[in-house]
Amino acid sequence: MPHSVTPESTPADEPSTTVTQGDTDTVEPEAEAEAEAEAEAEPKAEAEAEAETQDVAMEEAPTPTASEQPKVNLEELFDDGDSDDEFTSSVPMPASQDQEQGELSQPAPIKVTSKSSFSDPEIMRAFYQRLFPFRPLFQWLNHSPTPSNDFAHREFAFTLPNDAYLRYQSFPTADLLRKQCIQLLPSRFEIGPMYSTNPRDRKTLRKASAFKPVMKELVFDIDMTDYDDIRTCCTGASICLKCWGFITMAIKTIDVALREDFGFKHILWVYSGRRGAHAWVCDKRAREMDDQKRRSIAAYLELLKGGDQSGKKVNARRPLHPHIERSLVILKEHFQTSILAEQDPWASEEKAAHLLNLLPDPTLKAALQKKWDSAPSRPSASKWADIDALAKSGSLSITPRDLLEAKQDIILEYTYPRLDAEVSKKLNHLLKSPFVIHPGTGRVCVPIDTRTVEEFDPLTVPTVTQLLQEIDDWEGEEGEKKLQDWEKTSLKPYVEYFRRFVAALIEEEKQVLKREREEDVDAMEF
Amino acid sequence: MIRHDYSRVDSKRRANLDYKKRQFANAEFQQQNYEHRLNFYVLPPTAEITLEEFETWAINRLKVLSELEGCSFRNRGPEETAEYMKGILDKYLPLRSDSSRSQKLQDERRRDHYSHFILRLAFSSTEDLRRRFSRLETMLFSLRFKNDDLRERQEFVRNLNLEWEEVKDEEKRELKDELHAASGIKKTEEQEWFKVDWERVPELVGQRKVLLRRGVAYVPQREQMSMVVAEFTKRLDEALELTARALPRLDEDDRLAPILAHLSQSFTAPDAAYSTSDANIDGLSTITANNIDTLSQNFPLCMRNLHSTLRENSHLKHYGRLQYTLFLKGIGLGLDECLVFWRRSFKLMTDDKFQKEYKYNIRHVYGDVGGDANRRGRGYTPYSCQKLLTEPLPGPGQSHGCPYRSFTPDNLLSALQRMGINDRDVLKTVKEDVGKQRYHVACNRVFEWSHKREIKKVKDDGSWSATDLDTIVHPNTYFKRSWLLKHLGEGNVGFVGESAMGGEEKMEE
């Protein structure tokens, strides 16, 4: 990186065509320390953070090896100045809990008060120790109960409390990941692809090409920002149940397409913690796709074109492709409620002008303009109905079919999913892990059950402080089986959902493996 | 550049390679018979060829691939590309159909076969090269597929055994509406359909041109090409991976290693079409800082703009400085003279400031300082039009980039008029070109108009060939050609001869 030496240089100037480049990139001169923090810019603009809940059921986790432990005990550093009595005052733990957790974790009792902030180190530590479901997360990425490279070669990237960004972390086991989280207390962490070799070894390889991403879930990112030009209820980072409707529509439309068109079965939807949702398509066939196939799927699902200034954003080809046709059927219903009634998108004169712009018929436009001039604040539902009413009463110079198609395009413009497609197109794109805490809201990034997606309310998703309070407040009976901390909280249904999801994935994976083995045998017999 | 750890190749594979390599190098004279014009390049060649053939055939194919890449950089449509490529293909890589009954048929196919495999060796060393090679070979294959004789093409496809499942009549009836809606084909049109895993037709999926059901794509017969092409790419990519792993063995043959290395080097910057030969203009004596004002008469608009901005403000911002320094380096201005040029041009600046803040950058561009890689590569390569056209647009106060792209039409026209372009038709057409975002076309048009007399002369007396007058895609080519044309008959000029490929030889150590 010669440019970094000079004051005005920019990396973009680097000539990309020197013959030697391929070679020089491959071998980095200094083998740097394992846990070196790479001072990279934020990977994504979105400053969402994730927090993970501790899963105490670590009984199967192998013993950590000494060599994997970071050399500096950052935990101690963070302890400084944090000896607020309110947090460290000890509430006695039930003995049974201590037993089961053994040496792996001895969570300090936490007392959450109204003053507790979800980013306090003590809160984060308790969260990782007691709530984050490390074990299911491990199984989810490992695709089998026995540790394998699927997990061990997977990149994790931590955002540390001081905002440093630590890339290319990897862990042989769930327990080591957990330990690292408890030590570093990342405000969130992201999951990248599985690489051809262990990401921590990437600098010791002779050839750069030996280190390359080989597998990752197909991911999607839907964010409310992309709806800002049509959302009227809130602005910026805030959301309400009304605008969450956009995300609900998007999830329904994308989910059905991924299942019916592409045949994917293991799709995990996750609340991003503030105002969006992520999807992780975990089928083996999806994980193994190269960038070209990812781009194809993204393009298949993308419909809206153009930015804010570009006028009509949907110009669907007719006849409608079956995927668009099906989407329209789903979205039409929401259009009446979520859009016309709740968003009332054409209430103002200026917004109504945009609606007129989307209609292809000058005669009809003029008639509508006249009508709305005398009643500018007519609700959107009425304005929408006016279109057909005036068309029927003779103010139509195009065919009814053309008008119908224009109206379909408008419905799609206001309802069709707006994906942040870049996220989906690259095998090596990192995405925030499920179950981490969003640093802006303190909410846990919980899975969304698509069967009840319409009932999902982001505003009732538990926050980390609330969950820890719930553990403290828990007064249930310890039965035969000793309860784990997450079972005492409102995180329980989410963890259970995730576990079922992972179990189904692993079950299928077993069969795939079996089939492949049989095919291998067949092949050998030839 | 292809010396790697041998132990990475496992023993089983090594045995295999040795076998193939023996065949390749030991010349068991086994001529293959080429039944089809098109080739999926599954089997490597087995018969012996001379080293000279080895190199010539490869360079010819490389020329074709570079031109193809140029077409895609210039956003030429499929038809325009086919038109443009026709002459080049006929010259460098002819491949006739059976029906031509040509005597040379087998010979042409053999060259095609060998040159493909030679380049495969040369370009499998890095991921970047592989991806580019695969993309260009795919373009070449589709181009030929489209032109192929219909019957011969069907024959070829049938021979591939691609295992496409035909959609039975019953299912066709059942899915009638969806099939037609997805493909846009009219219901009245009789059509055969195939079922394949969607991964085999990613482009069609991305364009929503096929019906998808649980991972299966229903592809109409007429989209067959897209499937064949996808299959071609898939197999080539897999083969390239294997070749990459085999490379450590192959570079033991030290007759081939330098040739292969040279080939891949030439390929590294074909878009630039820049070579040190551009800096070596016959008849143009050593350039000094004092010459630049005069020489700027022969600069393309982008560089004239930088030059006049520099003269007006006695300063240029970073990107402009970089772009201009590279260009000047490209026309042959040496580092010392370049430092003089900038020092004098920044006349409002103290020596101290210049030394501290600017000198290093310029030296870096020349490869005089910086890391090993930079020095070895002799600094940066002058920017091509492609590069200038794909960089972010200049911001306020900046003047780098391509004026055809970044100027408003009015400003562009007055800049051209200042340059002496006063023909209304030319100006009007340039404006249209720019409206269609065909910036390089506009620039070439301006070039042609301002050199029309000279171009006519060299064409008429046959001193320049058509390739000497190819579309300009590099500011340094613009300069060189302009200078030569304006100095016809002065000494040993008129010879532009060397292709980009030949010229780059000089870049080697």
Ligand SMILES: [Zn+2]
């Ligand atoms: Zn809202």
